[in-house]
Amino acid sequence: MPNEDAKAARERAKAIAEARRAERRNRKRKCVVCGVEESDRAPLSAHPEGIGPACRGCMEQKAALR
Ligand SMILES: [Zn+2]
Numbered sequence: 001m002p003n004e005d006a007k008a009a010r011e012r013a014k015a016i017a018e019a020r021r022a023e024r025r026n027r028k029r030k031c032v033v034c035g036v037e038e039s040d041r042a043p044l045s046a047h048p049e050g051i052g053p054a055c056r057g058c059m060e061q062k063a064a065l066r
Contacts, residue, residue, distance in 0.1 A: 031055035033062075 029038045032052035038044045044053035048062070 029053050031058055033058035 029044055030036065031038075031042070031044060031054050032047060033054050034057070036042050036055050036057075038053070038055075042055045042057070044055055045059065047054040047059070054062070
């Protein structure tokens with residue numbers, strides 16, 4: 001039945017998306033400048049030069065240099 005196929009495909013896509021989300025949550029990102037792991041104390045945000053995620057400390061240092 002086509003409807004069942006579509007439903008199965010939707011379920012599969014949902015499972016894959018969920019697995020990807022879980023993987024992203026589990027994989028720690030690191031600051032590209034100093035290598036500190038992302039945490040509540042060291043939240044990472046995008047580096048203005050587009051080189052990747054950077055921690056707040058490095059961002060502040062970067063801002064202070066300007
Ligand atoms: Zn850093």
